[in-house]
Amino acid sequence: MKKFNVAAIIVMSMFLLNLLLFQNIFIFQSQAASQKITLTFMNWANPGERERFIKFNEYFMKKNPDIQIKYITVSSDYDYKLLTMLAGNSAPDMFYVGDGAIRKTIQSGKLEPLNSYFGKGKVILKKEDFDNVLFRIAEYKGKIYGIPVDCNPMVIHYNMSIISKLGLESPQKLYDTGKWTWDEFYKIAKKAREKGYYGYVLDSGWWGPIMPWFATVYKDGREPVLTDLKNKKSLLDKPEYIEVIKFLVKGIKDKAFTYAGSLPQGQTSDGMFLSGRLVFGAWGRWQVPNFKKAKFSWDIVPYPTKYGNKNTKTYIAQAVISMSSTSKYKEQAWRFIASFTNQDGQKFRLEGQGNAVPAIKGIDYLVTQDKVPAHAEYYVRGRENGFPIDFYIQEAGANSAALQELEKIFVLKADPEQQMKKIAGYITQQYQKNLKGY
Amino acid sequence: MSKKELKENLWGFGFIAPQLIGFLAFSLFPTVAAIILSCFEWDLVSKPKWVGISNFKYIFFSGESDFPLALKNTVLYILYTIPAQLFLALVFAVILNNVGLKMLYRAIFFLPTITNSVAISLVWTWLLNGDFGIINTLLKSLGIEGPQWLTDPNLVMLSIALMSIWWGVGYYTTIFLAGLQSIPNVYYEAATIDGANAVQKFFKITLPMVSPTTFFVLIMSLINGFQVFDQIYIMTNGGPAKASMSLVFLIYQYGFKDFKMGWAAAVSMVMFAIILTITLVQFKFSNRWVYYER
Numbered sequence: 001m002k003k004f005n006v007a008a009i010i011v012m013s014m015f016l017l018n019l020l021l022f023q024n025i026f027i028f029q030s031q032a033a034s035q036k037i038t039l040t041f042m043n044w045a046n047p048g049e050r051e052r053f054i055k056f057n058e059y060f061m062k063k064n065p066d067i068q069i070k071y072i073t074v075s076s077d078y079d080y081k082l083l084t085m086l087a088g089n090s091a092p093d094m095f096y097v098g099d100g101a102i103r104k105t106i107q108s109g110k111l112e113p114l115n116s117y118f119g120k121g122k123v124i125l126k127k128e129d130f131d132n133v134l135f136r137i138a139e140y141k142g143k144i145y146g147i148p149v150d151c152n153p154m155v156i157h158y159n160m161s162i163i164s165k166l167g168l169e170s171p172q173k174l175y176d177t178g179k180w181t182w183d184e185f186y187k188i189a190k191k192a193r194e195k196g197y198y199g200y201v202l203d204s205g206w207w208g209p210i211m212p213w214f215a216t217v218y219k220d221g222r223e224p225v226l227t228d229l230k231n232k233k234s235l236l237d238k239p240e241y242i243e244v245i246k247f248l249v250k251g252i253k254d255k256a257f258t259y260a261g262s263l264p265q266g267q268t269s270d271g272m273f274l275s276g277r278l279v280f281g282a283w284g285r286w287q288v289p290n291f292k293k294a295k296f297s298w299d300i301v302p303y304p305t306k307y308g309n310k311n312t313k314t315y316i317a318q319a320v321i322s323m324s325s326t327s328k329y330k331e332q333a334w335r336f337i338a339s340f341t342n343q344d345g346q347k348f349r350l351e352g353q354g355n356a357v358p359a360i361k362g363i364d365y366l367v368t369q370d371k372v373p374a375h376a377e378y379y380v381r382g383r384e385n386g387f388p389i390d391f392y393i394q395e396a397g398a399n400s401a402a403l404q405e406l407e408k409i410f411v412l413k414a415d416p417e418q419q420m421k422k423i424a425g426y427i428t429q430q431y432q433k434n435l436k437g438y
Numbered sequence: 439m440s441k442k443e444l445k446e447n448l449w450g451f452g453f454i455a456p457q458l459i460g461f462l463a464f465s466l467f468p469t470v471a472a473i474i475l476s477c478f479e480w481d482l483v484s485k486p487k488w489v490g491i492s493n494f495k496y497i498f499f500s501g502e503s504d505f506p507l508a509l510k511n512t513v514l515y516i517l518y519t520i521p522a523q524l525f526l527a528l529v530f531a532v533i534l535n536n537v538g539l540k541m542l543y544r545a546i547f548f549l550p551t552i553t554n555s556v557a558i559s560l561v562w563t564w565l566l567n568g569d570f571g572i573i574n575t576l577l578k579s580l581g582i583e584g585p586q587w588l589t590d591p592n593l594v595m596l597s598i599a600l601m602s603i604w605w606g607v608g609y610y611t612t613i614f615l616a617g618l619q620s621i622p623n624v625y626y627e628a629a630t631i632d633g634a635n636a637v638q639k640f641f642k643i644t645l646p647m648v649s650p651t652t653f654f655v656l657i658m659s660l661i662n663g664f665q666v667f668d669q670i671y672i673m674t675n676g677g678p679a680k681a682s683m684s685l686v687f688l689i690y691q692y693g694f695k696d697f698k699m700g701w702a703a704a705v706s707m708v709m710f711a712i713i714l715t716i717t718l719v720q721f722k723f724s725n726r727w728v729y730y731e732r
Contacts, residue, residue: 010462014470080694087482104697108483262589262678264567266560397481400696401502404680411679412591426502 040092042072093327103395112323113143123338146320148359152284153382161296185304190256200280201269204261211315221311234427259410316386398430476703493704508688516663518599531614547608559672591681617651
């Protein structure tokens with residue numbers, strides 16, 4: 001009986017502790033106590049980028065001797081780590097947020113609105129310095145929750161050596177003459193596959209690879225709209241988007257295209273491109289440092305379109321830098337954010353590095369002065385004529401499930417029309433349930 | 439309680455305190471937290487919201503949840519792995535029990551078990567690669583077109599099971615070996631005198647006498663089977679198109695990708711209930727086929 005009482009007390013204590021935690025009664029905070037103000041900055045970075053960020057932090061601290069930067073790099077599961085920190089009130093003062101997680105992060109209520117900081121403080125930053133399109137993902141109910149750090153418009157990268165070897169016409173020439181169409185793209189990919197190469201790999205796991213294709217169906221170059229916000233309805237089942245999916249399915253069926261989700265784990269499209277086995281891939285400028293090592297000639301071109309028009313928009317992959325609403329040193333945090341994203345800061349980070357397009361106006365020469373690839377201006381043109389991710393799907397919590405259902409079309413050969421209608425129906429359901437305040 | 443008894447008890451608690459604190463903090467506390475969380479809706483960022491049994495209703499009855507698919511994949515995996523592992527482990531143990539250089543062979547069989555699961559999974563991902571893998575290359579040299587082991591939805595679970603069998607058989611072989619070596623020789627001697635051949639000895643003596651070990655191996659391999667995750671995460675990430683999504687992978691998906699902590703906890707609870715039920719059923723019926731030497 002006595003032993004049972006002891007055990008019961010221990011288990012009950014566990015229950016009580018858990019319930020108290022769930023009521024957020026315990027709040028953990030840590031503060032660095034020093035003469036200098038210590039700000040924590042967190043982002044993701046590969047080893048090369050990390051070195052560049054460390055140098056920037058040193059440069060900033062030199063210019064701002066009253067601030068010490070504590071830098072955290074997260075190599076994987078960044079979104080989860082950030083959300084956990086936000087939930088535990090232990091978020092860094094400044095941190096990156098990707099476009100795949102920005103809406104969820106805004107919904108946490110732990111991001112500082114930045115509208116009132118523009119044009120003020122020791123480092124002046126203005127909203128007009130940027131392309132307006134880059135603020136769309138971080139703007140919610142009139143408040144801006146993040147400043148674009150840089151951006152990466154998606155373009156088609158192609159292996160010119162393979163195309164020449166096969167005696168086919170260069171995509172650039174086709175583009176110049178208004179003949180860069182779905183059919184021509186398909187023909188090149190199919191021919192390459194017949195000769196033992198991979199034609200085109202459609203990447204999986206996020207909306208980035210699919211979204212630019214939705215834009216290519218429009219002759220007038222309009223932006224694809226996937227959400228009817230007024231009626232809280234998904235528009236993924238529109239005939240033109242189904243037509244896009246059918247085009248991709250046909251390519252996969254004929255083996256001209258390959259869906260990355262059906263490749264073995266670890267076999268990535270950029271690895272295949274770099275090893276000279278893939279003709280077409282779709283990426284942003286983040287691959288340039290990698291592809292510079294290629295032993296073949298390559299270049300970039302906008303996505304092929306249904307009609308060969310040259311005014312098509314493309315998707316811009318991007319991240320913003322945000323401030324925690326619980327930061328104790330908001331003026332200093334803003335100073336860092338402004339220094340990080342103004343012309344000086346972006347120039348410092350992107351000069352010679354070549355892994356993104358500046359988000360701020362006036363320094364596009366950093367992209368075009370780099371002669372690799374030969375038509376680097378398409379990266380900049382993508383920012384000027386681009387669109388962000390459809391963040392409503394994310395906001396409604398439908399992202400993951402919708403992507404998994406989409407995968408069934410390419411891997412399990414589900415009927416494209418039926419499946420797209422199913423996906424649209426599911427997303428609409430989630431919109432009705434979860435999209436609030438519109 | 440006398441002073442002496444109290445002092446003794448305190449010393450006792452002191453010695454087990456490290457283990458006890460670890461158990462409370464890292465086993466009991468999270469378990470209780472998961473039970474409570476399964477009745478909440480929580481996405482890490484907003485406040486947890488009490489929803490009662492809605493999470494359980496969602497995973498069983500909504501028609502949207504991947505729980506039925508994950509359960510089916512996990513059961514398939516168990517059906518592929520356990521009979522094969524049990525059979526092979528027993529056969530290897532019997533062979534190893536009767537050969538020279540026992541230590542060397544035991545070490546060779548046990549090597550995969552002590553190798554890190556991530557390393558093994560990475561290697562097998564490339565062995566089973568449909569285009570460049572060694573297995574398909576060998577098959578090609580024999581004029582056989584190898585399948586897409588890890589990218590064919592109909593084959594992926596079998597491929598992962600094959601890898602798991604190879605990985606785990608050494609461990610169970612070692613356990614069976616210990617069980618075989620505990621069988622008193624007198625039974626075999628008596629059987630020899632009575633004219634029993636090797637097959638009869640195996641079925642009439644070895645199998646019944648090793649049944650407690652078989653029972654233990656069956657329970658452990660069932661529990662491990664339900665918890666399959668490492669191989670799936672590394673080799674296929676649950677794909678293609680969720681064809682290799684197991685229950686634990688679903689928990690990971692719900693918790694770490696979809697930020698649906700309530701769903702993840704609910705699936706954990708259901709999985710716990712399934713494993714507990716199967717284990718209790720096994721214990722209940724064990725007296726029909728497990729013989730303990732008295």
